[in-house]
Amino acid sequence: MSLRPPLPTPEEIPDVGGETPVPSRAGRNLPAAIAVGVSLAGLILLTIYTQRILFGVGVVTAAICIAIWEMARAVRSTGVRVPIVPLVAGAPVMIAGAYLHGAAALLAGLVGTILVSLAWLLVAGDRLALPGGLTSHGLLRDFAATAFIALYVPFLAGFAAMLTAPGDGARRIVAFVLTTAGNDIGGYAAGVLFGKHAMAPSVSPKKSWEGFAGSVMVCVLLGMLVVGPLLDLERWQGALYGVAVAATATVGDLGESMIKRDIGIKDMGHLLPGHGGLMDRLDSLLVVAPVAWLLLSAWAPHS
Numbered sequence: 001m002s003l004r005p006p007l008p009t010p011e012e013i014p015d016v017g018g019e020t021p022v023p024s025r026a027g028r029n030l031p032a033a034i035a036v037g038v039s040l041a042g043l044i045l046l047t048i049y050t051q052r053i054l055f056g057v058g059v060v061t062a063a064i065c066i067a068i069w070e071m072a073r074a075v076r077s078t079g080v081r082v083p084i085v086p087l088v089a090g091a092p093v094m095i096a097g098a099y100l101h102g103a104a105a106l107l108a109g110l111v112g113t114i115l116v117s118l119a120w121l122l123v124a125g126d127r128l129a130l131p132g133g134l135t136s137h138g139l140l141r142d143f144a145a146t147a148f149i150a151l152y153v154p155f156l157a158g159f160a161a162m163l164t165a166p167g168d169g170a171r172r173i174v175a176f177v178l179t180t181a182g183n184d185i186g187g188y189a190a191g192v193l194f195g196k197h198a199m200a201p202s203v204s205p206k207k208s209w210e211g212f213a214g215s216v217m218v219c220v221l222l223g224m225l226v227v228g229p230l231l232d233l234e235r236w237q238g239a240l241y242g243v244a245v246a247a248t249a250t251v252g253d254l255g256e257s258m259i260k261r262d263i264g265i266k267d268m269g270h271l272l273p274g275h276g277g278l279m280d281r282l283d284s285l286l287v288v289a290p291v292a293w294l295l296l297s298a299w300a301p302h303s
Contacts, residue, residue, distance in 0.1 A: 190214020
């Protein structure tokens with residue numbers, strides 16, 4: 001018999017973002033979200049078109065270290081011991097290795113980070129501070145959560161670094177980020193205007209099938225009209241790329257929503273007004289990154 005209390009419904013989860021609620025069918029502060037989105041897009045374009053390594057290693061590493069901290073803090077609030085230090089230390093190793101040496105270095109960095117984290121738990125696990133004086137037992141559970149964060153956040157981000165590495169890496173990143181953002185914009189607009197049939201009401205009650213259709217439509221159009229010409233793809237390749245991005249971005253969004261529901265929070269943090277934490281913006285990008293890298297590596301010759 002489980003002693004854990006039943007999970008709250010999405011409506012019962014408190015808003016921990018620290019913002020004044022703004023009435024919206026999509027549940028976000030739209031002006032703040034747009035301002036933050038434009039600022040992040042400007043940062044990406046500035047760094048990717050000046051020094052690719054500054055984006056591929058510097059910006060990606062900084063963002064991932066913040067995301068690790070947000071996610072580890074959220075998980076630790078449940079009494080699970082997650083060692084933040086080895087995870088944050090392993091992130092630049094994975095991302096720089098991926099940018100400079102490719103997939104083998106990324107995988108080696110993941111294995112090294114997981115092993116160091118296990119050693120850290122074995123040596124210092126009992127001394128890891130938990131919020132509110134919580135106590136925790138269960139090395140296997142702690143190690144599983146730690147390995148999951150290492151895989152989910154810095155490892156997947158390494159594929160974004162590999163997208164950046166080729167000579168046309170700036171165009172690959174624009175294709176990757178633009179289409180993923182299009183998924184969010186298309187889903188938001190179609191969901192607000194036409195959303196009636198919930199896709200996963202127990203996980204994300206505001207995500208609808210109509211919104212998903214809007215995401216697919218926008219991503220396919222971007223794939224055919226922007227990504228295709230940008231990377232010399234055939235129209236069918238651009239369309240299929242758009243479908244793949246819409247599908248994986250939706251999985252990433254729902255996956256993080258499920259994690260947050262399990263923890264009992266609405267946002268991983270409140271660093272970005274209108275969005276929540278940085279991890280709340282990276283959820284789709286992280287899952288799309290390996291798919292984008294695989295498809296573009298296969299279809300678009302490096303230059």
